[in-house]
Amino acid sequence: MVDGGDLFGSRNKNQKYQTTFLAEMTGELGYDAIALGERDLNYGLPFLLEMIEKFDLPYINANVRSGKTGELILPEFVVVERGGIKFGIVSIMGAGYKIISMAAEEEVYQVDDPVAVLRDLLPRMREQADSIILLSHLGEQGTEALLKEVTGIDMCVIGHTSRNINAERVINDTAVFASAFEGRYIGRANLFIDNVDGRVMAIDVGITTLNDKIEDDGEMLARVEQYKVDLLEFKTAKRAEFPRTMGSDKESFLGDRACMACHQDAWNVYLDSPHRSAFATIRNKGQSFEPECLSCHTTGYQFKNGYSDEAPFNKLANVQCEACHGYGSEHARDNKWVAQAKDSCTMCHDQKNSPEFDYAVYWEKIKH
Numbered sequence: 067m068v069d070g071g072d073l074f075g076s077r078n079k080n081q082k083y084q085t086t087f088l089a090e091m092t093g094e095l096g097y098d099a100i101a102l103g104e105r106d107l108n109y110g111l112p113f114l115l116e117m118i119e120k121f122d123l124p125y126i127n128a129n130v131r132s133g134k135t136g137e138l139i140l141p142e143f144v145v146v147e148r149g150g151i152k153f154g155i156v157s158i159m160g161a162g163y164k165i166i167s168m169a170a171e172e173e174v175y176q177v178d179d180p181v182a183v184l185r186d187l188l189p190r191m192r193e194q195a196d197s198i199i200l201l202s203h204l205g206e207q208g209t210e211a212l213l214k215e216v217t218g219i220d221m222c223v224i225g226h227t228s229r230n231i232n233a234e235r236v237i238n239d240t241a242v243f244a245s246a247f248e249g250r251y252i253g254r255a256n257l258f259i260d261n262v263d264g265r266v267m268a269i270d271v272g273i274t275t276l277n278d279k280i281e282d283d284g285e286m287l288a289r290v291e292q293y294k295v296d297l298l299e300f301k302t303a304k305r306a307e308f309p310r311t312m313g314s315d316k317e318s319f320l321g322d323r324a325c326m327a328c329h330q331d332a333w334n335v336y337l338d339s340p341h342r343s344a345f346a347t348i349r350n351k352g353q354s355f356e357p358e359c360l361s362c363h364t365t366g367y368q369f370k371n372g373y374s375d376e377a378p379f380n381k382l383a384n385v386q387c388e389a390c391h392g393y394g395s396e397h398a399r400d401n402k403w404v405a406q407a408k409d410s411c412t413m414c415h416d417q418k419n420s421p422e423f424d425y426a427v428y429w430e431k432i433k434h
Contacts, residue, residue, distance in 0.1 A: 067096065068155060070225020070244070071103030071203040074114075077168040078355050082109050083300050086117070087293045091286070093121030098146045101157035101201035101225050102127035102139075110169025111139055126201075129158045129183040133174030142187065145194050151259055154195025158183060158212075160204040160226065168351050180204065181215045188218045196263060201225060206244065213237040220266050221255075230273045241266055245273050252276060308357040313369035313393065320394030322386040332387070332434035339432045341385035362414035365389040 073092060075081030092100075102125055106114055111132075118125055127140040143156040158180040167173045184200070191198055198218060202209040203225040213222060217238065224231070224244040230251055231244040245253030251273050258268040274280075326333040336342055344363040345354065353359040355375070357367070365382040366372025366389065373382035388394050390410045408425070415423035 067098055068199065068201055068223055069097060069100045070201055070223050070227070071101035071157065071159070072105040072225060073100060073103070074106045074108050076105075077108045077166065077351060078353060079304065080297070080301060080355065082113070082168075083297060084293075085109070089117040089121045089123060091289070093123055097124055099144050099155040099157065099199075099201060100125045101203045101223075102130060102159055103203050103225055104159065104163040104165045107165050107167055107173070107175070110167045110171075111173060112169070126155065126157050127159060128156050128187055129161075129178040129180055131176040131178065133176050136176065139175070143191055145191075149259075150261060151197060152195045153197050153199055154191040155199045155201065156184070156187060156191060157201035157203060157225075160208050163203075163226075166351065168353060180212055184212075184216045184219075188216070192218070197221070197259070197266065199223065200240075209242070210237055213240050213242070221257075223253075232271065232273050234269045234271050241269055243271065250276055305357050308361045308368055310368055310370055310372065313366070313371070315370050317393040318371050318395045319366050319369075319382055319386075319388045321381050322384075322388075324394055325387045329387075329434075335432060335434040336387065341389075341432065344385045345383035362419065366393075369393075 069092075073085075073088065075085045075088070100123055106125070114125070117123055124144060125140050126142065126144050127138065128142045129138075130140070131138055143154055145152055145154050147153070159177060161177045161179060163177075165173075165175050165177075180202075188198060197220045200219045200222040202212060202222050204212060205226040206224055206229060208226075209222060209224045213219065214237065219240045221241045221243070222237075224242065227244050228246045229244065230246060230253070231242060235242045241255075243253055243255055245251040254272045254274065256270040256272075257266055259265065260267055322333075322336065340347075348354050348356070348359040348363045360373065361367045363383075363385065364373035365384065365386040371379070371393075373379055382388075391397075411425060411428070412423070414420070415428065
């Protein structure tokens with residue numbers, strides 16, 4: 067039993083919590099090999115290695131290296147024996163896929179050319195295995211191009227794809243399989259193998275749709291339902307750390323464009339400032355649903371009528387004018403805006419998030 071990779075979820079803490087549960091369940095299913103996908107590094111290499119160790123997940127990869135050490139980050143391949151046949155299983159990942167981690171420390175990876183790697187590796191694998199299985203995390207087109215370049219692969223399972231292959235398919239003498247995606251399908255291949263040399267003689271392929279027609283396993287269903295309860299508690303606890311208790315229900319944030327009409331010079335400075343792209347920064351890292359990040363990368367997150375992901379409050383993304391100067395609806399009532407703005411800086415530029423913050427230095431970057 068093998069998997070083509072991208073087991074892990076998107077880059078946010080809710081998905082990370084879910085991934086831990088998914089990794090535990092996957093470990094219990096008894097996979098023989100799991101390919102490395104770029105999403106499996108969404109939470110950083112230390113987290114992946116923790117899941118591998120804790121839940122006995124058989125991840126393998128032959129072409130992704132640490133940018134620091136130059137060493138492969140996972141075992142190169144694995145050999146398993148079934149029915150007297152030794153199967154060598156190897157996985158490779160596409161060199162063009164973007165690997166972005168939400169880990170605090172920036173991680174850099176070197177992804178070697180899959181063709182060159184396999185041409186070097188396959189002869190060594192043949193010394194230990196009768197039959198070679200490739201878990202190709204290159205998608206369908208990338209895999210087809212690869213198999214036209216590399217010979218000596220008996221079977222190939224495609225990862226990074228959203229299309230099932232419902233019948234026998236052969237590319238350059240390699241039997242190719244794919245079942246996709248998000249756990250909605252499971253593929254089966256009944257193989258007729260020469261028990262002398264391990265060569266695949268014939269294949270019967272089947273794809274099962276895991277829909278409501280498949281009866282739930284009682285024990286697993288109970289664990290999933292308990293996980294849903296735990297996840298809700300996890301989300302509630304996170305939001306509770308950043309309660310929406312500041313400000314007043316009677317006041318409103320008007321949005322940055324309301325300031326532009328009278329404060330054109332200040333608006334021009336804001337246009338080029340990092341504050342205006344603050345939300346994109348966390349969105350690109352997959353953190354755009356995290357209260358800890360939203361509290362400083364949006365306007366009024368902990369204020370009544372402040373940012374939320376529902377309209378019209380989602381217009382308050384980024385660190386807009388009112389994040390520093392307060393509710394626009396209060397604008398004409400007193401002269402505290404300048405002092406309020408200065409004091410607001412350290413709410414986010416604190417020791418944890420901005421240890422080198424110096425007001426005089428930072429002010430010059432947004433002076434208006």
